[in-house]
Amino acid sequence: MSSFEIGLYSFPALLFLIFARVPIGLAMFATGFVGLSLIQGGPDIALAKMKGEVFTTFSSYSLSIIPMFLLMGHFATLGGMSQALFKAAEGWLGHRKGGVAMASVGACAGFGAICGSSLATAATMSRVALPEMRRYGYSGGFSTATLAAGGTLGILIPPSVVLVIYAILTEQNIAKLFVAAFIPGILAALGYVAVISIYVRVNPDTAGVRPRVPYGQRLMDLFAIWPVLIVFVAVVGGIYGGIFTPTEGAAVGALGTGIIAYFNGGLNKSALFESFEVTSKATAMIFFIVLGAAFYNGFLALSQVPQEIAAYVVEQGFSPWMVLAIILVFYLLLGCFMDSLSMILLTIPIFWPVMQELDFGMVSMAQLHAAKAQQALAAGVDIPADMLTSIKAALADGAELTREQIKSLDIRGVSKGVLNRVNDEQTAIWFGILVLIVVEVGLITPPVGMNLFVINSMDRQTPITETYKAVLYFVASDLLRVLLLVAFPIITLMFIPII
Amino acid sequence: MHRFFLSFSKVMALLGGLVLTILILLIVTSILGRTLNSLLHTGFAQMILGGTAQSLIDMGLGPVNGDYELVEAGIAFSIFAFLPLTQISGAHANVDIFTNGLSDRKQAILKAVIEILFAGVLVAIAVQLNQGMWDKMDRGQTTFLLQFPVWWAYGFSLIGAASAAIVGVYVAFARVMHVVTGTVTIIDEGADH
Numbered sequence: 301m302s303s304f305e306i307g308l309y310s311f312p313a314l315l316f317l318i319f320a321r322v323p324i325g326l327a328m329f330a331t332g333f334v335g336l337s338l339i340q341g342g343p344d345i346a347l348a349k350m351k352g353e354v355f356t357t358f359s360s361y362s363l364s365i366i367p368m369f370l371l372m373g374h375f376a377t378l379g380g381m382s383q384a385l386f387k388a389a390e391g392w393l394g395h396r397k398g399g400v401a402m403a404s405v406g407a408c409a410g411f412g413a414i415c416g417s418s419l420a421t422a423a424t425m426s427r428v429a430l431p432e433m434r435r436y437g438y439s440g441g442f443s444t445a446t447l448a449a450g451g452t453l454g455i456l457i458p459p460s461v462v463l464v465i466y467a468i469l470t471e472q473n474i475a476k477l478f479v480a481a482f483i484p485g486i487l488a489a490l491g492y493v494a495v496i497s498i499y500v501r502v503n504p505d506t507a508g509v510r511p512r513v514p515y516g517q518r519l520m521d522l523f524a525i526w527p528v529l530i531v532f533v534a535v536v537g538g539i540y541g542g543i544f545t546p547t548e549g550a551a552v553g554a555l556g557t558g559i560i561a562y563f564n565g566g567l568n569k570s571a572l573f574e575s576f577e578v579t580s581k582a583t584a585m586i587f588f589i590v591l592g593a594a595f596y597n598g599f600l601a602l603s604q605v606p607q608e609i610a611a612y613v614v615e616q617g618f619s620p621w622m623v624l625a626i627i628l629v630f631y632l633l634l635g636c637f638m639d640s641l642s643m644i645l646l647t648i649p650i651f652w653p654v655m656q657e658l659d660f661g662m663v664s665m666a667q668l669h670a671a672k673a674q675q676a677l678a679a680g681v682d683i684p685a686d687m688l689t690s691i692k693a694a695l696a697d698g699a700e701l702t703r704e705q706i707k708s709l710d711i712r713g714v715s716k717g718v719l720n721r722v723n724d725e726q727t728a729i730w731f732g733i734l735v736l737i738v739v740e741v742g743l744i745t746p747p748v749g750m751n752l753f754v755i756n757s758m759d760r761q762t763p764i765t766e767t768y769k770a771v772l773y774f775v776a777s778d779l780l781r782v783l784l785l786v787a788f789p790i791i792t793l794m795f796i797p798i799i
Numbered sequence: 800m801h802r803f804f805l806s807f808s809k810v811m812a813l814l815g816g817l818v819l820t821i822l823i824l825l826i827v828t829s830i831l832g833r834t835l836n837s838l839l840h841t842g843f844a845q846m847i848l849g850g851t852a853q854s855l856i857d858m859g860l861g862p863v864n865g866d867y868e869l870v871e872a873g874i875a876f877s878i879f880a881f882l883p884l885t886q887i888s889g890a891h892a893n894v895d896i897f898t899n900g901l902s903d904r905k906q907a908i909l910k911a912v913i914e915i916l917f918a919g920v921l922v923a924i925a926v927q928l929n930q931g932m933w934d935k936m937d938r939g940q941t942t943f944l945l946q947f948p949v950w951w952a953y954g955f956s957l958i959g960a961a962s963a964a965i966v967g968v969y970v971a972f973a974r975v976m977h978v979v980t981g982t983v984t985i986i987d988e989g990a991d992h
Contacts, residue, residue, distance in 0.1 A: 321898040322913050323891035329920060347923070351931030354924050355956055359875030361867055367819055367877065544830055547870070551826035576816025577809065577884060584885035585892055587878045637894050748896050 303339045307603025310335045314596070314646075324642040325585075328592030332599040339602060349598070357591050361547055362474075365464055367583040368550035372557045373415035374575045376531070377424045379561030384524045385410040386428045391518035394510040398500035400436050401446045401507065402493045404429040408450030409489040410525065412457035413532040414557065416464075417582075418640070418740060422451020422751050426758050437508025441766025442499065444759050445744075448751040448767070449492055449774035452740040455640065457485035458536050459553070462640050462739075464546070465590070466732045469648045472725065474546040475539045480729045480792050484737065484785055491777040499773050527560045586641060593645035600649060610653040620658035621786075624731075627651055628738050628782065635742010639750060643739050655731050662726040662789060663798055666700040668719055671798040672711040673701060683708050722798055729796055730789045734782065741778045744771055801984045804969050808883035811962050815880030822873045829863040836861040865945035872942075872952035879959025883966035886917070889985055904978075911974040914967075921967035925960040932957060 301309075310331050317327035337343040357363075376382070389406035393399045408425050415421050426447045433443040455462050458478035467474040500507045513521075535553040539546050561567040567575075600606055613623060634643055673695060683691065691705045701709075743751040746768035756764045785791055838844055839852040839860065848855075863869075885891060898906060932953035940949045973984045 318894050319897045321893050321895050321909060323893045323917070325891065326913070326917055326920060330916065347927060350924060350927035351934060354960075355875055355928060355931060355953060358878040358956065359871040359952065361871050361874075364822070364870055364874040367874070367881075368823060371819065371823075548826050548830055551823045552830065554823050555827050573813060573816075576819075577812050579819070580812035580815055580881040581885045581888055581890040583878060584881035585890055588882070588885070588891060637896050639892050642892055 301338070303603045304605060304608060306335055306338050307600055307605035310596075310599070310603075318638075323588070324638070324646075325588035325590075325592035328589070328596035328646065332592070332595035332597075335599040336595075336602065339599070349595075353594065353598075354591060357594050358587060362468055363464075363587070363590065365474075365547045365550040366461055366586055367579055368547070368554045369416040369459055369461055369464075370420075370579045370582050371575060372531075372535075372550065372554040373417060373420050373424075374578055375554065375557035375561045375567065376411070376414045376528075377420075378566035378571055378575065379527065379557055379564045380566055381414065381525070381528050381557075381560075382407065382411055382424045382428050384521075385528060386425065386432070388518075388521040388525050390432065390510075391513040391521045394436075395512040396497075397509075398496040398507045400429070400433050400438060400510055401442065401496045401500075404433070404443075404446050405450045405453070405489055405492045405496065408447070408453045409457055409485065410528055412454040412485065413536070414459075414528055414553070415454050416459045416461040418451045418453075418455040418743065419751065419754055421454025422447055422755055423758070425450060426755055430759055436510045439503075439506040439766070439770075440759060440762030441768075441770040442503075442506045444752070444755045444762055444767045445770035445774060446492070446496065448744050448749070448755045448771060449495075449778075451751050451755070452744060452778075453485060453489055453492075455740060456481055456488055456736060458482060459550070460736070461586070462644060462736055463732065465641060466644055466648060466736070469645070470652050470728045470732065472728045472732070475542075476725075476796050477729055477732055478536055479540055479795050480733050481736065483791055483794065484733055484781070487781055487784075487791070488737075488778070491781055492774060495773045495777045499770070527557075531556050531560075589642050589645055593649075596646075597649040606650050606653045609650060610657045613654050614657045620660050623654065623658060624660075624734075624786065627654075628734060628786075631735060631738040632742055632745065635739045636745055636748045638742075640736075640739040640743065643742075644735065648735075652728070652731075655727060656724055658727075659723070660727055660730075660789070661723075662730065662793070663719065663722050665719055668722060668798060669701050669706060669711060670695055670698070673705075673709050675799060676709045676711055681709055726789070726793055726796065726798070730785075730792050733792045734785060737778065737782055737785070741775060741782070744778075745775055746771065800969075801973065804883075804966055805887055807962070808887045808966055811880045811959065812884040815877040815959070818873050818880070819877045822870050822877075825863060825866055825869060829866040832860060833862040865942065868942045868945055868947075872955065875952060876955040876959055879956045879963060882921070882959065882963035886921070886963060886966050886970050887985065907974070907978050911971070911978050914971040914974040918964070918967040918971040921960075921964040925957065925964040928953060928957050928960045 314327055314331040317331065318324055322330075333343070333346050336346040336349070340346065386403060386407040389403035389410070390400060393402045393406060396402065404425060407429065408421055411421050411425060415424070429447060430443055433446075458481050460478070460481060463477045463481060464474055466472070467477050531553055534556060535549045538544050538552065539549040544552070558567060561571075631643065631647070634647075673691060677691070687705065687708050691701065691709065694701050694705065743749050746752065749771075752764065752767055752771060756762060756767050836856060839848070839856050844852045898909060901909070932950050935950040935953055936948070941947060942949060970985060977983055977985070
């Protein structure tokens with residue numbers, strides 16, 4: 301068997317192991333190990349790889365962000381931030397039709413801004429919001445569906461553990477991905493609020509009425525969420541503003557939420573120990589998948605399969621948009637039974653080389669020239685005065701610069717290579733956000749979406765079929781949003797500078 | 800016996816958590832030092848504090864030297880130390896919808912087989928890490944900034960890796976006992992993240 305064949309046959313072998321309930325990280329590790337041994341004609345090299353590679357995978361500065369974000373999310377819960385967020389949102393929205401559900405979505409979005417995981421957000425907010433929805437006569441299925449969907453905001457709104465992994469896999473800038481996720485995250489929250497508003501009009505008996513809260517109280521409740529704002533601005537703002545690295549941001553966030561939790565009386569010794577245990581389990585689980593993926597992907601790269609697949613797709617001349625559509629549908633299906641992180645670690649090393657080969661025309665030469673020209677003008681390049689006015693006019697019109705203008709700005713260095721690099725980055729960011737959304741949709745798609753099970757298990761009186769029925773509205777809004785983001789990449793990329 | 804291994808795993812998780820906390824404090828200290836250092840370099844600080852600004856800088860007020868290396872060494876220990884609790888709690892992510900239909904006995908056998916494989920991998924990881932540590936020691940490799948021997952970091956991680964291997968073997972043993980005698984000791988949590 302050639303290395304390529306071994307690589308190809310490893311897919312069904314790996315899927316079989318995963319579907320046979322072998323932990324995903326272990327399945328990838330074992331398949332990678334066996335595959336590598338087959339290619340090398342013996343296990344010696346694979347064993348030698350384990351001498352250093354397990355250690356280097358775990359001793360990663362950029363991945364140390366993950367336990368810190370997990371700890372931060374747990375401290376945020378202990379500090380009562382989920383209650384504060386829900387109370388503030390309920391004050392402003394609760395009295396509307398379906399308002400308590402809208403408040404839950406709002407609070408999920410807020411909690412997502414300080415928590416990087418979707419199930420943690422859904423579970424934390426459920427503890428606060430489910431009893432309130434029950435109290436005001438919201439139907440069981442509608443309530444659980446709202447929270448399952450709202451939970452996905454935890455991962456979409458930065459910080460996000462999955463985006464950290466994606467950034468490392470595709471060698472992209474974490475800060476830029478966080479910023480790119482922001483508008484789609486807000487759109488998701490608004491979409492869910494719209495869904496709730498439609499749902500309660502179609503099914504008027506599913507939601508009761510909650511009395512208005514006086515404005516004074518509302519303002520006080522709103523003021524009470526200041527810790528969330530401070531932590532979010534410090535962490536995400538600090539990372540984006542280049543004040544500190546993502547890992548440093550996570551450390552600041554973990555310490556900040558820890559201090560807040562301590563002063564709110566939520567962090568005593570036993571709570572701290574419990575935080576360590578919860579963080580420990582989630583961290584080791586994630587890192588074992590990362591380790592398995594490192595081994596499996598190392599083997600795959602050696603087998604040349606990802607490169608061959610990418611070359612094949614280009615050779616066939618498929619339309620880039622069709623390839624993208626197939627990939628996204630594949631994620632939707634896979635998301636029905638796999639968690640988002642495993643999916644990304646398993647598939648991005650195969651799909652990303654394909655995406656890199658496809659031209660989505662994210663940035664044209666003219667746009668790149670315009671951006672470089674802006675930069676040059678801002679830096680005060682010496683240009684003849686008559687030329688300056690015409691260049692400014694050309695830039696303002698969004699028209700292409702003439703050859704002379706480019707020459708006088710001294711931006712001839714903008715080559716095809718630079719353009720490709722820029723295109724790669726823009727495509728990577730856009731694709732990453734799309735993948736993030738579709739894998740999350742998988743988590744709330746009946747019949748086996750994982751968020752649905754977790755939330756439903758917290759509300760034993762509600763049959764899961766009720767949750768299924770209600771969540772379809774939210775899935776529809778998600779799919780609509782995916783179409784919107786595919787059609788208009790600018791929504792995702794608006795705050796990502798070309799250069 | 801189960802209680803012993805569970806407590807042991809929890810102690811390891813707490814140690815990992817403590818190291819993680821120390822790293823967080825170290826990073827924040829480094830950021831503060833760096834910020835203060837650049838503030839003291841500004842003309843304003845020089846004007847207000849005069850010579851004090853320079854002497855504070857001379858005293859070493861600045862980022863923690865080699866913080867990056869310490870984080871890399873420490874985080875590896877934490878993650879290895881987190882493994883035993885994850886192992887004994889059955890908290891690894893898996894896909895169980897295709898196997899839920901199997902009879903209880905078949906599921907128990909399947910879990911025992913998987914856990915034996917897992918234990919084997921964890922033991923192999925610990926053994927190879929030990930090898931790697933000796934390699935580093937022989938070569939006398941040190942880190943770039945702090946110049947501490949790289950094998951120290953390997954050694955600390957080895958404590959965690961060995962614990963994970965021991966707990967992994969115990970979990971496999973308990974799963975096999977479940978098949979043989981029917982006593983359930985390990986309760987799965989499933990993935991929560």
